[in-house]
Amino acid sequence: MNELTEISANITDYLAEQENKGFLRFITCGSVDDGKSTLIGRLLFDTKLIFEDQLAALERDSKKHGTLGDDIDFALLVDGLEAEREQGITIDVAYRFFATDKRKFIVADTPGHEQYTRNMATGASTADLAVILIDARKGVLTQTRRHSFIVSLLGIRHVVVAVNKMDLVDYSEERFREIEQAYRAFGETFDFETLEIVPVSALKGDNIMERSPVMPWYQGKSLLDHLNTVEIGSDEAERPFRMPVQWVNRPNLDFRGYCGTVVSGTVRPGDKVVIAKSGRATEISRIVSMDGDLDEAVSGDSITLLLKDEVDISRGDVICASDSRAEVADQFSAHLIWMSDEALYPGRPYLLKTGTQTVTATVTELKHKIDVNSFEHLAAKEMHLNEVAFCNLSLSSPIAFDPYETNREMGSFILIDRFTNQTVGAGVIWYALRRASNIHLQALDVDKTAHADLKGQKPAVLWFTGLSGAGKSTIANLVEKKLHARGRHTYLLDGDNVRHGLNRDLGFTEADRVENIRRVGEVAKLFVDAGLITLVSFISPFRAERQMARNLVADDEFIEIYVSTPLSVAEERDPKGLYRKARDGQLKNFTGIDSPYEEPENAQLVLDTVGNDADVLADQVIRYLEDNGYIGR
Amino acid sequence: MPQRRSHLERLEAESIRIIREVAAEMKKPVMLYSIGKDSSVMLHLARKAFYPAPPPFPLMHVDTTWKFREMIEFRDRMAAEAGMELIVHTNLQGKADNINPFDHGSSYYTQVMKTDALKQALDMHKFDAAFGGARRDEEKSRAKERIFSFRTATHAWDPKNQRPELWSIYNTRVKAGESIRVFPLSNWTELDIWQYILAENIPIVPLYFADHRPVVERDGTIIMVDDERMPLKDGESPQMRLVRFRTLGCYPLTGAVESGASTLEEIVEEMLIARTSERSGRMIDHDDSASMEKKKREGYF
Ligand SMILES: Nc1nc2c(ncn2[C@@H]2O[C@H](COP(=O)(O)OP(=O)(O)OP(=O)(O)O)[C@@H](O)[C@H]2O)c(=O)[nH]1
Numbered sequence: 012m013n014e015l016t017e018i019s020a021n022i023t024d025y026l027a028e029q030e031n032k033g034f035l036r037f038i039t040c041g042s043v044d045d046g047k048s049t050l051i052g053r054l055l056f057d058t059k060l061i062f063e064d065q066l067a068a069l070e071r072d073s074k075k076h077g078t079l080g081d082d083i084d085f086a087l088l089v090d091g092l093e094a095e096r097e098q099g100i101t102i103d104v105a106y107r108f109f110a111t112d113k114r115k116f117i118v119a120d121t122p123g124h125e126q127y128t129r130n131m132a133t134g135a136s137t138a139d140l141a142v143i144l145i146d147a148r149k150g151v152l153t154q155t156r157r158h159s160f161i162v163s164l165l166g167i168r169h170v171v172v173a174v175n176k177m178d179l180v181d182y183s184e185e186r187f188r189e190i191e192q193a194y195r196a197f198g199e200t201f202d203f204e205t206l207e208i209v210p211v212s213a214l215k216g217d218n219i220m221e222r223s224p225v226m227p228w229y230q231g232k233s234l235l236d237h238l239n240t241v242e243i244g245s246d247e248a249e250r251p252f253r254m255p256v257q258w259v260n261r262p263n264l265d266f267r268g269y270c271g272t273v274v275s276g277t278v279r280p281g282d283k284v285v286i287a288k289s290g291r292a293t294e295i296s297r298i299v300s301m302d303g304d305l306d307e308a309v310s311g312d313s314i315t316l317l318l319k320d321e322v323d324i325s326r327g328d329v330i331c332a333s334d335s336r337a338e339v340a341d342q343f344s345a346h347l348i349w350m351s352d353e354a355l356y357p358g359r360p361y362l363l364k365t366g367t368q369t370v371t372a373t374v375t376e377l378k379h380k381i382d383v384n385s386f387e388h389l390a391a392k393e394m395h396l397n398e399v400a401f402c403n404l405s406l407s408s409p410i411a412f413d414p415y416e417t418n419r420e421m422g423s424f425i426l427i428d429r430f431t432n433q434t435v436g437a438g439v440i441w442y443a444l445r446r447a448s449n450i451h452l453q454a455l456d457v458d459k460t461a462h463a464d465l466k467g468q469k470p471a472v473l474w475f476t477g478l479s480g481a482g483k484s485t486i487a488n489l490v491e492k493k494l495h496a497r498g499r500h501t502y503l504l505d506g507d508n509v510r511h512g513l514n515r516d517l518g519f520t521e522a523d524r525v526e527n528i529r530r531v532g533e534v535a536k537l538f539v540d541a542g543l544i545t546l547v548s549f550i551s552p553f554r555a556e557r558q559m560a561r562n563l564v565a566d567d568e569f570i571e572i573y574v575s576t577p578l579s580v581a582e583e584r585d586p587k588g589l590y591r592k593a594r595d596g597q598l599k600n601f602t603g604i605d606s607p608y609e610e611p612e613n614a615q616l617v618l619d620t621v622g623n624d625a626d627v628l629a630d631q632v633i634r635y636l637e638d639n640g641y642i643g644r
Numbered sequence: 645m646p647q648r649r650s651h652l653e654r655l656e657a658e659s660i661r662i663i664r665e666v667a668a669e670m671k672k673p674v675m676l677y678s679i680g681k682d683s684s685v686m687l688h689l690a691r692k693a694f695y696p697a698p699p700p701f702p703l704m705h706v707d708t709t710w711k712f713r714e715m716i717e718f719r720d721r722m723a724a725e726a727g728m729e730l731i732v733h734t735n736l737q738g739k740a741d742n743i744n745p746f747d748h749g750s751s752y753y754t755q756v757m758k759t760d761a762l763k764q765a766l767d768m769h770k771f772d773a774a775f776g777g778a779r780r781d782e783e784k785s786r787a788k789e790r791i792f793s794f795r796t797a798t799h800a801w802d803p804k805n806q807r808p809e810l811w812s813i814y815n816t817r818v819k820a821g822e823s824i825r826v827f828p829l830s831n832w833t834e835l836d837i838w839q840y841i842l843a844e845n846i847p848i849v850p851l852y853f854a855d856h857r858p859v860v861e862r863d864g865t866i867i868m869v870d871d872e873r874m875p876l877k878d879g880e881s882p883q884m885r886l887v888r889f890r891t892l893g894c895y896p897l898t899g900a901v902e903s904g905a906s907t908l909e910e911i912v913e914e915m916l917i918a919r920t921s922e923r924s925g926r927m928i929d930h931d932d933s934a935s936m937e938k939k940k941r942e943g944y945f
């Protein structure tokens with residue numbers, strides 16, 4: 012709109028010009044109240060993107076919610092949620108668009124509050140440049156360091172530090188230099204490709220659009236001038252070709268198109284390609300589009316490829332340049348940002364989504380957490396909300412990837428909680444662990460089937476779960492006796508017994524409980540391999556761990572048996588006097604009292620112990636085994 | 645860095661990627677089709693995403709019974725051309741009770757005939773994902789919304805507790821009854837939409853172009869008298885004026901602008917000079933600045 016007069020002259024030329032403008036995605040970040048939203052509001056206002064009706068609304072809002080008396084509060088242009096306006100803070104990212112005569116911008120205004128770090132990371136993940144604000148009065152704060160670290164971790168290579176509220180320090184050059192020095196002192200370690208430091212007043216508009224006469228000592232570019240001209244990074248189109256297959260298009264028998272977005276490189280008909288996981292090689296025959304076949308597609312394009320040969324490809328496969336393939340691995344090291352109120356424990360399974368692939372993943376080892384203030388490495392057993400750690404992950408099946416450093420799209424992933432479906436973590440992959448490829452599983456000649464055949468039974472895990480005192484051990488014991496009497500080969504793993512030996516080193520914290528179950532799951536797996544009907548009697552209060560144990564064996568080898576007893580009944584029985592101790596506070600983290608029990612949602616069997624004899628319930632288990640072919644009648 | 649693709653090409657590729665992800669991961673998606681310019685662009689993108697197959701989901705229009713007649717004709721024609729099933733849903737109870745914008749006020753009418761109707765339709769068909777053509781530049785609470793925006797089993801949006809959405813990796817997981825609203829045009833601006841319509845030659849409802857139409861003026865808003873159901877006030881009689889619409893909805897709630905723009909180029913030109921936002925023509929958005937967020941929390945698109 013600032014080019015109003017030129018527009019009418021020739022609208023077609025004008026539009027062509029619009030189309031050919033450069034493009035930049037950036038974020039604003041930094042500590043609470045440093046003026047991020049005000050700065051964005053100011054940019055929108057100064058680039059004339061605010062309509063009259065919006066301005067009228069802003070004036071009204073400023074009177075009602077503003078922090079500036081009757082003056083316009085630019086932050087209210089951006090803080091669009093009711094709760095944000097009431098509290099005067101930003102809670103979630105706002106995506107706003109503006110343009111200058113040189114570039115189009117998508118800017119994500121992120122929250123400064125530590126509590127909302129995950130929303131800051133959301134904004135940062137797609138940005139190429141970060142404007143980090145610092146309040147001139149306060150200088151570099153912990154949050155300045157945290158955001159700088161996340162910005163660097165997520166691969167943003169260009170940073171502008173805007174030292175804001177210069178109006179409140181009398182536009183003092185001395186103060187600015189102090190902060191500039193303090194930032195450079197630690198900012199250097201991140202090795203950003205460009206790092207500019209600009210003194211501004213978002214409120215007054217100084218050094219935003221153009222250089223302000225109130226700070227004649229500053230000789231650098233204005234903020235917008237820098238955003239207009241900064242040269243951003245390398246050319247994705249020059250990198251090796253990668254296209255994760257998103258959708259297979261089969262309108263009829265003669266057409267099989269592979270749809271996806273090119274995440275790096277360039278592709279042309281005739282190019283030789285390889286399917287990352289299977290290693291199958293073929294050639295591109297056509298690039299189909301509604302506007303006719305294409306000669307070429309580059310990074311960022313969403314396309315449909317036809318291949319020369321009939322190869323087995325489905326969603327989750329990655330089509331790669333044949334002379335430069337993606338890596339394939341099921342174990343790797345990564346940085347992880349944790350985004351859930353519930354802590355992460357090594358060993359607990361989550362869903363991992365990267366590109367178009369989704370697999371089950373567990374953190375096998377937390378190498379260290381990172382202190383966001385000192386950047387020191389700290390030992391860690393678990394991860395809490397907003398923490399960053401370096402860790403090893405192990406997957407249920409291999410994925411195709413590239414290190415994040417070389418390919419942002421191929422090296423990033425999110426973790427999803429399998430029960431709440433929340434996005435609980437985000438990670439960037441560094442490298443595959445060679446361990447996976449070097450320790451090949453030893454193929455054994457006497458295998459599971461051989462073991463089981465000799466015993467004339469179908470091995471399985473009978474997993475008894477329930478509250479302490481529910482009757483798990485009693486029933487499991489009876490079941491084992493009945494099986495033994497029939498000449499079946501069994502073994503019973505009991506919680507208390509295992510804790511005296513194998514798991515002697517574990518306590519009752521959530522992390523230790525996870526590890527407790529992981530080990531028992533692994534032992535049960537070995538016993539199943541040996542052909543045994545393995546009975547496991549463990550409280551195992553968390554769904555996630557029972558799922559983890561289930562995942563270790565084949566689908567039909569895991570029978571979850573919920574020994575269902577109301578807490579009040581179990582507490583009354585109290586065979587070991589533990590409930591009384593827990594109530595007295597002598598026993599911490601006791602399931603049902605001060606630690607939760609998550610009831611199974613899809614147990615194969617539910618045994619209701621109230622009003623039912625243990626022997627009858629044991630028979631119910633035997634009948635299940637007969638009916639489902641685990642043992643003969 | 646050489647930027648090899650224009651802004652529109654980038655936007656198009658991003659939207660197609662989003663649309664395909666929904667088709668690949670959701671059990672039963674539907675595309676909400678409101679017949680306006682944004683819906684026209686969204687439908688066009690869906691066709692491109694799956695070409696040569698038709699898009700693998702139906703279109704759905706929530707018909708309040710107060711749409712412009714020209715919109716309904718256009719809707720049926722476009723669905724047929726795309727080879728897609730068209731589901732039309734009306735809140736029958738609301739219709740039986742004759743809920744209308746004149747007697748019941750715009751806000752109650754919108755609640756019953758749009759929001760409730762939409763929820764009914766989504767529940768009835770058990771859709772677990774619904775595409776909408778909303779853009780972040782339309783309104784400041786929209787600017788805060790994710791591209792994949794989770795809804796509870798009662799269709800509620802919790803703006804303070806949105807799922808983090810990093811890179812282009814979308815969490816599409818829902819439990820039974822829950823759903824996701826998906827906005828493939830999140831990053832488009834009004835100018836982008838018009839430029840794309842121009843570049844791709846996308847058909848739009850003729851009401852966007854200036855013509856002589858019968859209108860009355862109420863409190864400064866120009867309302868088209870589209871059919872005889874519109875009650876005229878004493879001394880009010882429709883005048884023929886050269887007008888067009890920047891946005892389309894229910895005719896009694898959609899203000900026209902005086903304009904002679906009869907080609908796409910002229911529309912774009914007019915838009916560039918405009919000093920008010922397109923929403924200023926929508927009567928339901930005037931209420932107050934928090935009204936859109938409130939409606940969205942309750943399930944409005
Ligand atoms: N004097 C002065 N005040 C400013 C300036 N920039 C911002 N402010 C004020 O600082 C306060 C916080 O501004 P916001 O823009 O909301 O800060 P923010 O960084 O977006 O805050 P969060 O998003 O909640 O972290 C408001 O009262 C602003 O008016 C400035 O340059 N000078």
Ligand SMILES: [Mg+2]
Nearest residue numbers: 047048100101
């Ligand atoms: Mg803010």
